[in-house]
């Protein structure tokens with residue numbers, strides 16, 4: 210086929226299309242469309258023949274063919290509107306408009322995410338900003354800069370999962386055992402004063418029970434400024450807990466040891482399940498649920514981050530997010546938070 214033959218065929222298609230379109234009614238319009246514009250329609254096949262023309266001719270003929278396609282599609286749409294083709298008359302249709310619709314199952318945030326968000330909100334109201342840190346961590350950030358000497362027995366407090374890869378200092382990489390390395394990373398990269406919280410997953414080689422997991426979540430918080438004391442820590446945590454749990458929650462501070470704080474404390478909240486009476490397995494008969502460790506940042510940590518320990522001081526805390534979720538949602542067994550049983554999640 211030469212150029213002229215191709216053009217003549219194009220003109221024929223145009224004439225035939227336009228002269229029959231006006232006579233085509235709504236019932237026949239789909240067939241009409243397939244005949245000319247469908248995958249094996251007349252115009253489509255003619256356009257396909259363009260592949261046999263030299264490139265320069267193909268450009269010119271292709272433009273003509275595409276222009277006709279646009280023209281015919283427009284005319285077809287106008288005819289469809291005119292004849293009412295494709296419009297469903299709901300009053301006369303087979304649809305039962307009184308039938309109830311299908312419910313769409315709605316997704317929602319996981320209770321641990323909701324809890325972390327509530328905790329973030331509480332601390333943001335107190336002027337804290339958010340930071341993040343990696344899950345695979347270096348010994349230096351997870352232990353050494355936090356005042357754990359290489360052979361310090363306190364390293365055994367947190368049974369560590371090691372990764373079979375070395376860091377730049379030649380030490381095995383590890384899965385972070387707590388969120389405290391974020392303190393070091395943030396302090397090393399920013400100047401004080403700092404007020405920061407950071408939530409995320411942590412890992413410990415621990416047996417699983419109703420209140421322990423081997424992969425759980427913590428929220429770290431710390432405040433570094435001039436003259437920060439234990440009193441600031443107590444005030445901040447009490448204000449946060451009152452906001453989160455309401456006025457009725459009682460909070461207890463008891464002395465504790467962490468190498469990176471001095472003094473250190475464990476903070477517990479009165480058990481919501483037995484109302485603090487102690488007659489319950491969740492708090493193991495104590496009436497209190499341990500929520501977090503905290504204390505005044507050890508001067509060695511302040512120094513390890515390059516700050517002047519005479520000038521700057523701070524407090525830090527690390528809270529178990531699962532424990533907060535258990536209290537907020539009345540969950541007696543932490544494992545329920547990981548099983549993702551929709552019957553449970555939908556109730557929360």
Ligand code: FA5
Pocket residue numbers: 386387388389413415420421422423425426427467470473499500501502503504525526527528529530531532
């Ligand atoms: C720490 O992890 C310290 N980094 C906290 C800290 C930060 C102290 C800053 C001082 C200054 P601890 O191991 O106690 O501390 O854990 C903190 C909280 O995590 C606990 O109070 C508890 O709420 C939660 N937690 C600890 N172990 C588990 C576990 N296996 N499963 C679930 N939650 C846990």
